[in-house]
Amino acid sequence: MQQETSKPFLQPFTVPEKSEFDILIVDDEFVNRFLLKDILEQDGYRTHEANNGIEAIDAAVHRKTDLILMDIMMPDMDGYETCRRLKEDPRTDNIPVIFVTALTDTENLVKGFAVGAEDYLGKPIKEGEVRARVQTHLKLKAAMDKISLYNEELEKVVAESSRELIRTERQAAFGQLIQGIVHNLKGPLTTIRGSSQACRSTLKMIRNEIEPGGDSPLPDISKVAKLTDGAIKAIDLAETASGRLTEMINSLMSKSSADQSSKPERLDLNSIIRSELAFLEGDLHFKHHIKKNIDLTTKPIPILAIAPELAQVFNNMISNAIDAMHGNADQTISISTTLNNHYAWLSITDTGGGIAPENINKIFDPFFTTKPKHDDSNPSPKGPIGTGLGLYMCLRSIKALNGDILVESKKGEGTTFNIKIPLAGPIEIS
Amino acid sequence: MPEKRNYKILIVDDDKDILSMLEMAFLPTSYDVTTIDHPLQAYKMIENEHFDMVISDIQMPQMDGLTLLRKIKNFNGMIQVVMMTAHITISNTLDAFRYGAVDIFFKPFEDINEIIAAADGVAVKLNRVNSILHKLAEGEK
Numbered sequence: 001m002q003q004e005t006s007k008p009f010l011q012p013f014t015v016p017e018k019s020e021f022d023i024l025i026v027d028d029e030f031v032n033r034f035l036l037k038d039i040l041e042q043d044g045y046r047t048h049e050a051n052n053g054i055e056a057i058d059a060a061v062h063r064k065t066d067l068i069l070m071d072i073m074m075p076d077m078d079g080y081e082t083c084r085r086l087k088e089d090p091r092t093d094n095i096p097v098i099f100v101t102a103l104t105d106t107e108n109l110v111k112g113f114a115v116g117a118e119d120y121l122g123k124p125i126k127e128g129e130v131r132a133r134v135q136t137h138l139k140l141k142a143a144m145d146k147i148s149l150y151n152e153e154l155e156k157v158v159a160e161s162s163r164e165l166i167r168t169e170r171q172a173a174f175g176q177l178i179q180g181i182v183h184n185l186k187g188p189l190t191t192i193r194g195s196s197q198a199c200r201s202t203l204k205m206i207r208n209e210i211e212p213g214g215d216s217p218l219p220d221i222s223k224v225a226k227l228t229d230g231a232i233k234a235i236d237l238a239e240t241a242s243g244r245l246t247e248m249i250n251s252l253m254s255k256s257s258a259d260q261s262s263k264p265e266r267l268d269l270n271s272i273i274r275s276e277l278a279f280l281e282g283d284l285h286f287k288h289h290i291k292k293n294i295d296l297t298t299k300p301i302p303i304l305a306i307a308p309e310l311a312q313v314f315n316n317m318i319s320n321a322i323d324a325m326h327g328n329a330d331q332t333i334s335i336s337t338t339l340n341n342h343y344a345w346l347s348i349t350d351t352g353g354g355i356a357p358e359n360i361n362k363i364f365d366p367f368f369t370t371k372p373k374h375d376d377s378n379p380s381p382k383g384p385i386g387t388g389l390g391l392y393m394c395l396r397s398i399k400a401l402n403g404d405i406l407v408e409s410k411k412g413e414g415t416t417f418n419i420k421i422p423l424a425g426p427i428e429i430s
Numbered sequence: 431m432p433e434k435r436n437y438k439i440l441i442v443d444d445d446k447d448i449l450s451m452l453e454m455a456f457l458p459t460s461y462d463v464t465t466i467d468h469p470l471q472a473y474k475m476i477e478n479e480h481f482d483m484v485i486s487d488i489q490m491p492q493m494d495g496l497t498l499l500r501k502i503k504n505f506n507g508m509i510q511v512v513m514m515t516a517h518i519t520i521s522n523t524l525d526a527f528r529y530g531a532v533d534i535f536f537k538p539f540e541d542i543n544e545i546i547a548a549a550d551g552v553a554v555k556l557n558r559v560n561s562i563l564h565k566l567a568e569g570e571k
Contacts, residue, residue, distance in 0.1 A: 190451070194448070
């Protein structure tokens with residue numbers, strides 16, 4: 001808890017002491033500056049001064065400045081121009097500017113607000129008015145600063161919790177896939193074990209047949225030949241199955257070592273897709289109930305990416321497609337890659353219910369989801385669940401590759417996601 | 431007396447290697463074994479040809495083995511069905527017996543000869559029941 005409360009955005013908002021505020025006074029007349037300085041310092045503020053526009057900008061950039069009180073009529077650069085420049089510069093655009101002016105007719109006031117000034121003080125100045133306006137704008141400025149700090153912190157927290165949630169989600173999915181993969185290993189294992197046992201039984205029968213003093217006085221040659229062929233076939237089967245087993249284990253190993261890499265590398269988009277699909281076969285629902293149309297370019301597609309991140313994006317998009325088709329009669333996923341204008345395009349289409357038009361612009365927002373969330377209020381949801389972070393993280397990962405994700409969806413017909421990734425170099429001609 | 435027949439067995443599994451392996455294991459026996467890697471085709475064959483016994487996997491694309499079991503039992507309750515599965519769960523096991531399977535085996539099999547022994551057990555039962563049915567049919571004539 002101690003750590004939690006130390007985060008600035010969780011602290012209650014209080015206006016700082018007056019002595020913590022620095023006010024810049026800009027006027028070419030010494031007397032005017034002196035008058036304002038006197039009022040403000042008596043009130044407890046710290047002040048610094050500039051006697052023209054250029055100096056004012058320099059001071060605002062280089063010294064801590066919380067508020068600017070500025071004359072309009074100054075030689076060389078007037079107050080309007082100075083204010084305009086201050087508001088254009090991201091280093092100074094959040095400092096409130098109050099014009100101190102004798103020109104209080106509407107036209108001039110409008111001109112002042114047009115260049116971004118926050119307020120004005122009429123000349124001759126009145127002490128009470130100066131105090132009140134300055135205090136109001138400093139309070140406002142402090143509140144604005146706090147809000148932008150909150151926002152920055154919140155963004156950091158969102159990004160971090162997203163990563164955390166995605167990690168948790170992935171771990172859970174991984175656990176489930178491991179079960180599926182182990183299940184897939186049982187197939188070849190059943191063949192190997194059964195074939196060896198069948199082979200032993202067959203060999204015993206051969207031995208029985210040819211042993212002197214056995215069941216028959218003379219070995220039945222054609223029976224022995226038939227049994228021998230059977231035994232050879234059993235051994236062939238065991239060998240093929242052990243090859244399958246090795247292949248499965250190898251692809252699991254290469255997937256798990258690819259999952260360790262954290263630097264961008266030159267990768268083949270098609271092999272990432274193939275290896276992720278092989279991995280997803282561990283999911284029995286995906287393996288048995290989803291029809292797959294896979295149409296990848298025959299040549300490798302070189303891209304620059306971090307392998308596990310790209311695999312995660314792909315995995316996420318496929319999971320979304322599967323979830324979108326939950327309960328449908330026709331569950332088909334079409335996956336294709338194409339090349340166009342220095343970009344690789346990966347297209348993933350499902351035959352799900354489509355995205356409602358009112359949601360299509362929100363799907364990449366963090367925490368937006370149409371699936372029930374898994375939380376305390378909903379401990380055992382039916383059907384697919386979501387955090388609303390999947391697509392948000394996908395888009396972040398793809399944007400980091402200077403790519404993009406485009407979506408097309410028709411309610412009732414399904415959804416296509418087109419993922420665009422820049423090519424890393426020419427296509428190899430094999 | 432009914433003649434002692436070579437009982438017909440249909441083995442259903444989407445893994446062709448397992449089918450070949452089981453075919454191999456049944457080679458030294460007197461059963462007439464047919465294999466098929468597609469449950470929908472398997473059911474068509476059961477409708478069109480005579481089988482005494484079916485040995486079927488549970489997890490298959492196109493149709494779940496338990497659904498196949500129910501369809502077979504609905505079509506002809508005399509057909510004896512043995513289930514096998516790599517997906518070892520309580521519900522798979524209980525459902526198999528609930529829907530009328532005679533036995534269930536888990537992959538990888540402890541010993542392939544147990545499946546042959548299960549077929550032999552079914553054969554003994556079929557011999558006994560068939561001889562009674564035969565007598566009843568004789569009496570009705």
